[in-house]
Amino acid sequence: MCGIVGGVSRQDVVPVLLQGLRRLEYRGYDSCGLAVHMASLNPASGAGLHRTRSTARVAELQAQVQAENLHEATGIAHTRWATHGEPSMANAHPHFSFGPGQREAFPPESVARVALVHNGIIENYEELRRALEARDYRFFSDTDSEVVAHLIDSCYNGDLFEALQAAIAQLRGAYALAVIHRDEPHRLVGARAGSPLVLGVAAEQGGHFVASDAMALAGVTDQIVYLEEGDLVDLQASRYWICDAGGRALTPEQRPVQTVQAFAAAVELEPYQHYMQKEIFEQPRALSDTLTDVLAISPELFGDGAWRRFQEIDSLLILACGTSYYSGLVAKYWIEALARIPVQVEIASEYRYRESVPNPKALVVVISQSGETADTLAALRHAKGLGHTHTLTVCNVATSTMVRECALSYITRAxxxxxxxxxxxxxxxxxxxxxxxxxxxxxxxxxxxxxINDHLQQLRHIPSAVQAVLALEPQVISWAQSFTRMENALFLGRGMHYPIALEGALKLKEISYIHAEAYPAGELKHGPLALVTSAMPVVVVAPNDALLEKLKSNMQEVRARGGVLYVLADAETNITSDTGTHVIRMPEHYGLLSPILHVVPLQLLAYHTALGKGTDVDKPRNLAKSVTVE
Structure with missing residues (x-):
């Protein structure tokens, strides 16, 4: 979601801020901005804080910065995804505090005392706002973030780090903060609780930086310190300090510098038109990389002590959100069929808010691309609070909070x-x-x-099988040309392919804005069949499995009501194209692993439909990549 970049340098930091914001655009945002200290390169100027904000893209912000000819050594920047307050210039970050007693409708920025950027949500912002208003602080936005800027100002007594410590002691909720002050032009302070924040060490290049994602600092430094929950950081150009939530100074051994490949090349589109298209076609490589080090099946693939933990468990509880939740639903079919262990799959954002019956012998599995998904992290912590000690994450980021907080992990290499x-x-x-x-x-x-070895060999073949599925793209494009005229779509699957139907519907609605729903095909006659007309395309995932004949009957129910079928059919299913039935033949049937193959044409269908409708494929409206707030 929201993104943070900040830095203190002996050189111009503005290009670093803008490049960092461009690298964070993938998270989704509706406004952006930066603030710099105008005396950081020229102390004799006596100037104070200055900010530039935009409700357009980072490119527009960059044009504004160039027009203003900004070149400074200390600054902070932000991409905002609206939570409190609508997307607007007033609600865009950075936020200023002008101190108490400010009466002007548009106070000159030169009198601003604190500039702040914030990711997360402050739960007690209303009571803090009332208290600050009583102290004659005036608010210019509808955000919870501005409350923190005023709170820090109210605590300031000549030392910004001490003011930050005093302010966050009064906060409830989640935050990653980066703050600068008018009276300290060569200093930046930050803190994190519930939202990620990293420190970039580049002293030899003349500075230190903070960011919500190490990728924002790609090309600036690969020396990264991952701040832990409750950490505060104090940055100057040549030095930095870190302390924990209790104010105890931390040593380099406690917060080590790690060399992180920030994947600067990943932000290059190369020959592709969109990142989504690029990432669809990267799947054979990503799957191959994920399996590279798997020479044989062993519990220790998931970490030291995995064999003992797996021996002790009697069930699984899978917690995840969105697409990751659907991967958990597929895994339930696999684990119960092959490992013969009962599996419960729950939406993470719901799990922690109900009265559940904990089972200390269950393995809690959390799934997340980023490892920072707020709802999933909260669910993990809730489960641990209920006495669950066996925890495992499947995650794409080895340095993420989720990996650090789980006993076991498997790192995908997407x-x-x-x-x-x-x-x-x-x-x-x-x-x-x-x-x-x-x-x-x-x-x-x-x-x-x-x-087990036979299953592993089948899995090793998956990258080349996915490559063959990608060759179906021209046929999928012909489907997409019809879908661009539709307003609704229905997706059907049975068994372990029902979650794949869910994922296909989610992809279509996310980026094309076509209303799409998915159902187990056997549920058609229990309600959804009422929606079927010639204007409602019905996408069917049709593998050659034990449920095929049942699925064919469901397809006949659709055709009998005038519905138009779009079928992803395995070989030897005897499903053929006809009037009202469009068939794409999958290259091969792959048994239990076929969900991995069948989802790929659904991804392509969503992509090409969105392309035809002219939507913003990589940044769909109202959505964010890394959902770091509840």
């Missing part, structure tokens, strides 16, 4: 995923979950070693 609509992260999650299935089956003795 690489950076920039398009908001997840593609390669989903298929690599499925690969990781299939490995988990086989490791559990091995531990529990439900499959012999020869059978």
């Amino acid at each position: 690489g950076v995923e920039i398009g908001v609509a997840s593609t390669k992260a989903f298929t690599t999650q499925l690969a990781g979950l299939y490995l988990l299935t086989l490791a559990l089956a091995q531990t529990k003795g439900s499959l012999d070693d020869e059978t």
